Structures are given as structure tokens and as C-alpha cells.
Amino acid sequence: MYAAVLVQRLGHLISFHFDAYPIFPEFSSGSREGIWWLPQSTSDGYVVISNFAARMVKGRLIFTADEGRYATELALAPHQTQRISIRDAVQRAGFKGIQGGIRVEAEADVASVYVAEVLFDESAGFSAIMKVFERDRNLLQQSYTLRAPLIGLATPDPMLAYPTGTILHPNILVRNAADTPVNAAVTVKWRSPKTVGRFPLKLVPLAPEETRLLDLTTLQKDGLPADANWANVAITYSGRPGDLVAIANSYDTTTRYGIQSPFTDSLSFMWKGGMWHVDPQHNTLITTGNAGKKDATVALTLFYGENGIYELPEKTLAPGEQMEVGSLIRNQIPDKKGRVLPPDAMEGSYEIKDLKDTQIGYLYEGKVITYKTFGHATYGCAECCMYGGVG
């Protein structure tokens, strides 16, 4: 089953989506790690901490920055949610910068303590989700790769429907949550309307608790075409999951227009349950990537209405290639069985699967839904499943 909520400030640009997750009892020792970011003097945000356990949980909320750390004791009653202002905490800590780290530690029942982080700015019409990662001390130290599939570059894709002349400032916030330096290798694969390319980036090692902002706009000096619209980025490091956390943001100078792409280390042979939405005010872009060493035969299926099914021909969605659902409807493009999406089809779900590798699979996926009225774009995620009709 897939479940999520969309929280919206009615009539405004502010909206957040929260995915539903089960409790993973095997997550018994560790912390939740995130990044705070206040891009404007008027930006604020909340850290939302929920205790789903039936007993009180004590712990600590720790903000970090170049100046040091600021810790607050937590005592969460059973089933209690606390909402903490990031601006308030940063001011109390005396931090002067615009970014840093967030850690939530629990003395027990860490698996039952959920943490979410949102940013907003009503005056600018800005809202963002800052993904919070589990850092599990019981997992093996090895090589991990975080991937973000749909990072908006300086020149926005026309499907985002931003005003002419809008320029985005893509950046990646990356934080070392470990207590030793971390070496990270970054690969940026970009896509313009006519061509593709890639840049390997070698970072200076991140010091413990360092949060660094990587400005992707600087790649234009190294040959990134100014008309490139999208990038997918992979960050590889050695350590445990959650030792390195990363968030990609692409906003204009006002933060009024922009888009995010979440980093994840999840791979699967099937993703399903994500939602698409196309109408005069909405459009949807879906993409997939192949992180494996072998070719993947990728099949994308859209579901709509009572029983409507639309199956793109296999391999039509090559790794890294994007599919705009709105154009399939507008241009009445037939699927592999000659069916077209009806002009009045407005919403449904989708499924991406690797037809060759039905056991493990190395696909990752991403999706953006644009809201033309407000120039707003939100990302979403499907859920990984297994063959055999379950999940």
C-alpha cells in the first residue's frame, strides 16, 4: 500500500508532502539526520518530531553549524508530536550562517520517533521539504551511493511553466553526520534539449559535522551548457547510511520559483504507486535511472480511470530519459498496444519495472508535478515492490 499526505496553505504557494512509512524495529541504535537551510532572512521552518510509541521517549535535538552545536533536551509523551521553529533555534544558538545540520537522538524506541522538516516563507511564496535520513549504527560500513534524479538546472524546462527569464540556482547541500572525515565523489549527468553530458566532481573531504553547499551553477565555467535543463546526481562515499546526507534545491533568487529532487540510496526492479496529474493547471514529468552495470529493459505503465491502462513500449524510457505525461495526452501518442490516453484523463498512478531483472534490480525513479497557477513544482516518490503482484 502507498500512502502520503499533502498539507497545503489554502490559496497560497505553501505545500508539503509527507510519505507514510512503517516502523522498522530493526532500527534500534542510531539517530535521524538532516540539514537546516534558511535561504532568505524571511525563511523559517519546522522540525516535526513525533513519538509513535506508547511510552515517553527522551532524547535530544541538536542543531549544528560552523560555530558549533546547540542541543535541546526532548521529552516526548506517548503519541505526542512537537513542532520546533528552525529560525528560533538558530537565533538562540547564535548561528550566523544559512545552513547547518540537524540531529535527533532518542534514548530508547528510536524506531518509533519520526522526524520531518519543512521550510516556508509566506512573503516569498516558498516552501520545501528537507528530507531527514536514518543513521543506523548497526549497519555495515561500506560504499553507498545517494542519487537524485531530477535536479532543475539554471534554465528551467518549459514544462515547469515559469515566467520567461526565470533563472534557477541549483545547489546541493551535503552534510557529514559522522565523527570522522568523509570523502565523497560526485557525478553530475546533465541533459539539455539537444544533448547530454557528465561531470565528475572530487570534493575536498567533509569534516565531521560540516555542512557544505555545492553550487552547480559554477559548472557552467567548466562547460555545462547554459541551456541544460536537468541533471541527475550521484554521490558515492564510504561509511554507513546516514553518515552523509544530501538535499538538492533549485530556486530563483526570490525562492518564489523552484524545485527539489530528493536523494535516496534505494534501488529496485519495480516502483509503483506514484501519482500523476495532468490538467490545464498541472503537468507531470516522470523519469527513471539505471544504476546497474547491465542494461535494463524498462517498462512504464500509467493507470487511470476505472480500468484504464497505458503501456509505453519497453525501452521507450531510456535510463535518465524523462517522460512528460501531458504530451502523451495532448499528442495522442499510442502505447505499445495502440491505445491512447483519453483527452479527459487527468490523474492516476504509475508503475516502472525492469523486465529483465525481476529479483533485485537497479532502477531508481523520480517525478515532478507542476502547478501552473502558482508556478509551483512538487516532487513525489513511488514505492518499491516485488514481482508476483504484491507490494
Added chain:
Amino acid sequence: MLFAGIRSTLLVISINSLFISIYTKNAFTQKALSNPPSASHSSRLNRKLGKDQELLIPFWTLEPGWGTQLEVRNNLAQGSLEVTPICGPGRVPSTSCPLLHFLQIR
């Protein structure tokens, strides 16, 4: 019990604050995803077939000027799910999530 017999649908339910639990009866299997070298701690979906499941969402609100939509989709190729949202504004979760709007899509 709400939303009995959902089959291959995505439900969008506008609701009103703080966390939501979603119980799914007679639910599904998801394979543990351990695909090194990128084995994901966030993908430890090792749920048992035929057991009730619970999904958790940390936040919702119906404060003045705010609205919340709950989206639920049955990913089973065959079979129904019984889904019960439980909304908790504090220490006493309630099964009576305030429903403002209901939209079912696939």
C-alpha cells in the same frame, strides 16, 4: 472501519493535525531490498504476508487556512485491503479522522 474493499485505487481524502496511523488489514508482502552496494536502510521493507500492517505519517493539520489530503493506494495486483486511518492530535488517537473531501482515482 473506513475504506473497506479498496482495490487497485488511489484514494485522496481531505482531512484535517498531528499524526496519522494507517492500519491495513490482511495486507501484503514486500521483499526485503538488499541490493548491495547501495543497500538501503530506508528500504527495509520486510513485511509479512497476511498480517495487519501499520503505516505512519508524522503530521497533518486543519488549522485555519490549512488543508490536508490523505492519499492511499492499494498496490496489490489482486485482492482488497481494509484501511483504517487513525488521526492523533496528541495522546489519544482517534479513528474518527475528520473527513472533508473524498476523491477516488486509480
